Amino acid sequence: MRILILGGTTEASALAALLTDSSDFKPLVSMAGRTSDPRPLPIPTRIGGFGGVEGLARFLERERIEAVVDATHPFAAVMSRNAAEACAQAKVPLLALRRPPWKPQDGDRWIDVASTVEAVHALGEAPRRVFLTVGRLELASFATAPQHTYLVRTIEPIGNALPVPNVIAIRDRAPFDEAAERALMERERVDVVVTKNSGGAATYPKIAAARALGLPVIVVARPDKPHGVEEVASAEAALDWLERLHGRTP
Template sequence: MRRVLILGGTAEARALAAALAEDPGLHVVSSLAGRVSNPRLPVGQVREGGFGGAEGLAAWLVEERIDALVDATHPFAERMTASAVAASSATGVPLLVLRRPGWRAGEGDSWQRVDSLQAAVTLLAARDRQRVFLTTGRRSLPLFASLPDVWLLARSVDPPEPPVPPNAHVLLARGPYTVEGERALIREHHLNVLVTKDSGGTMTAAKLVAARELGLPVIMVNRPPLPPGAHLVDAVEAAVAWVHDG
């Protein structure tokens, strides 16, 4: 029986685990980093918590006799992907990176792409009286909180570490979201700019449609580049085929 480890936490990882669970010749383990409370759990065996970096992951792959490794983590889980590449190289366990396609601006969109959260902060600092819809995750809040003339509506699944800055209102919510709901949120809080990461997918894309309809500019943080040696696919079906062909 072939043993597969999925580094998960995304909708794609859950879909992959469900698809592979139908094969009686596979034993699939999904690993969750444990950074989100009450995560949506995939089908099958689940391992929660970190590995202790690339060396810890490599040791676990050997100890558990893993035959194939799929990194289906969030597109911004840069450290985990780097650890997966290093562990694969050290052990010889084949690695596939599964990433949903990124978002692309369309007609009527007003996007400015930047390569880091700090670059987004710099852009906002040059503008006066911004009311920001911030959807870059709770850990990024301190970067934006010290900006002058900026008020933040910061949405996240889990609460940020206290204290919450006085210029920020935290909205705890989990997608999927609707265009109607996002429009209402933007209007209620008089927001005039959206700052987000290029996460891709449909669960949180409604905010982009609402921003387009209401004429809001978007500061879009680009994904970190994949490390050398990472083989990439952007569809669950392709990942299933890779595992079966291995």
């Protein structure tokens, strides 16, 4: 069975690893190409977009894809919508592999917002030291609040994505460690953390560290994803879905 995995997450990598030695599946992972040095995967990988819904539908038909697993980032709303529409057009089964969002625990000081624009407003007017972990592509919103000092952590260089006077840029890649996150926040005298609700264990240590330090965390909610798409929360569950689908295929 020819499988297309729309990747870019830890879960996509985990599913790729599970499919590596399977003789029942011929998987392909597609990456958006926003990271210049992605971790190598043990199965064939393509880089780049498809050209919208129509382009993806043509790709599915041309490559005779028999199932698609949307394992994109929880905030990749456009790609998920395109996948749902393209799979409906091409009549290809679609599964969403979506990690659960984080939930506030006792001791958390969360401020829930709907967007990075709302996150900027939530910072307030008084200058603060902000640990900003929303990804390079979302930094522009914070240029409207240049009074803050921003500690920005990204995988790629931020370039001029945040043109404000006080920026401390850190390049690093998950997974992170709670003790190291706490030490970083203490060393940089962080007042507040801003993050997307990405979910997963790899970047959760910043949430735990903020809780331990009593710091507020401004949490950007996930965008809406397509309704009516079957959904699982783990690579193992995605593999079970594929195996059931394979068993029903003549």
